[in-house]
Amino acid sequence: MRHRLKDVAERAGVSVKTVSNVVNGYQHVRADTRARVEEAIAELHYRPNLSARNLRKGRTGVIALAVPELDIPYFAELARHVVAAAAEHGWTVLIDQTSGGPEQERKAASGIGDHMIDGLILSPLALTADDLAGLDGLPMVLLGERVDHGPADHVMIDNVAAAREITAHLVGLGRRRIAAIGSQRTPEGASARLRLEGYAAALAEAGIGYDDSLVAPASAWHRADGAAAMRHLLTSGVRPDAVFCFNDTLALGALRALHEAGLRVPDDVAVAGFDDIEDGRFSIPTLSTVAPDKERIARLAVELLAGRLTADRDAPPRELVAPYRLSLRESAPRP
């Protein structure tokens, strides 16, 4: 039922290689030969065996995208864009879920399907630059905000500036007791560190003292963690008049906790997030947030990978910064 070049060749009365040439669009094939071959291909529903082709060529046409969790909307939206961008290069994307575990991430980085993928776009949570340096040379592009200048290409946004900017916006609304949700002490918390840095910088610029009791940690960044952190802030008696959450799911959780506490947003407490996920456009109230240009991030990542694959495999690693903008909605509106 499944046919090979040989079957097509026999049917068309040519050699196997000629069929291969037709399939690969080789120039010098007589028009009538090509027609005969194409007819045979159509009749037999021939489809090339990619494993064999890959074995021969050393390329698979598949790249992997490894993200911590698929049901975090940010990564799902990112995945969508990566798939789209990769399709333009004729690549299939194998999406891998690392769950943020170092072992899973290492496994992804060192070649998910061993030789099944040409390259990897990795959004690391747990792995450090040193971890990655030790891995053998699968072309790789990193996404996100690991601080260190690692051994691989890297696409990120300026987290410090973005966090500073949205915090400054809260200041501009006249808020003074601005809480932060999502800080992390662990070495994995690179994003958290940078966003906290931006938050602190904005406060300093506004002449507001940094108050550690206004900063709530969150080990994961899910809705439940945001709600828990917000409840903690509310019961600890620090009475914030604004909250900057380090991502949107935290913020949605915080909104929920504020609602349960009977506080109005933004009147009593203004809320800002980070990521601009779809949910935030329909939440009650809608969410003010930092909107990274996900489409651009995905496109840059795919293009960096394309460069690695085709051109200079050993070029020095590049770092590209994608733009972002503030998306100001009801939870912390324009003044």
Add this chain to the structure above:
Amino acid sequence: MRHRLKDVAERAGVSVKTVSNVVNGYQHVRADTRARVEEAIAELHYRPNLSARNLRKGRTGVIALAVPELDIPYFAELARHVVAAAAEHGWTVLIDQTSGGPEQERKAASGIGDHMIDGLILSPLALTADDLAGLDGLPMVLLGERVDHGPADHVMIDNVAAAREITAHLVGLGRRRIAAIGSQRTPEGASARLRLEGYAAALAEAGIGYDDSLVAPASAWHRADGAAAMRHLLTSGVRPDAVFCFNDTLALGALRALHEAGLRVPDDVAVAGFDDIEDGRFSIPTLSTVAPDKERIARLAVELLAGRLTADRDAPPRELVAPYRLSLRESAPRP
């Protein structure tokens, strides 16, 4: 840098096949030989070439999951469970985004990476059973609620019963003008048809007349569509006291539109959804919904596929029904 069996064999002073035997856990290898080989493998960081292995064995260890859109939370959550279930079988999952287009779905069904995958779990929107029947024999499991008894294994939930049950719950709250959002006339709208059928059945049982002006269509089932449909219902003057939305994202959009119209949920209008996505547990108000057992759906799908792959490839197609339950929260609470 990348080594082959041959390199390991030379280093260990054995034949290529013996190394292969060690790698594959073949029984009859002397302990000291095995040790020597394993040492060589470790030293060289040998990893088998899956393309070659696949070429030889005809199996890749990769299955595909094709869903319409990754950034629809329901599919993202489902994907997570499928990945987990597949991992237990030692499979890698290649996630494919069809965007719901028939061409994309056909492409996925007829073998994404041609010979790169052993089987497919497809959540079809556009393809009909007849379309699928014409495709060559990639082992396939369908997810979702296509009515027709197709040519492939199938995992679904009882949509009619579920829709009937949640609508009956709204009736039980004393609501009489119960609207529905999400109806579709197109042949692709199988889920919509079934859920509408359940909705109508529940009304009939309660002796409530079916009012077509209370049923709002939605071409897609995103938040924006739900909001638009709700606004339409509100401005058309039909004044519903409850809404059953055919999925949760529609419901979240509807919540938003109700909020903007100054109506209280559930006091003025009760709202129910379908899918039990994470968002609905934190929305304001939290969402009452039909909760399909996604974990079970994923597990059943993977196991059906496993059966196809290992045992009887030509067994008659099976249809499995996964359980669901009602998850009653604030938007339409328990009486």
Add this chain to the structure above:
DNA sequence: CCTGGTTTCTACAACGTTGTAACCCGTGCT
């Protein structure tokens, strides 16, 4: 009609792996 160059096509080997069949060797039985 030959020469040199180009187009068109083919045979063969190779990619890295595993199934098959066979070999060698030690053991235990006759």
Add this chain to the structure above:
DNA sequence: AGCACGGGTTACAACGTTGTAGAAACCAGG
């Protein structure tokens, strides 16, 4: 001593494809 048996190992071929090298056919120009 001869034989069958089976554990441990190996050589070889094959999976379906494409790169290489070269053969065959064609063309234009002398």
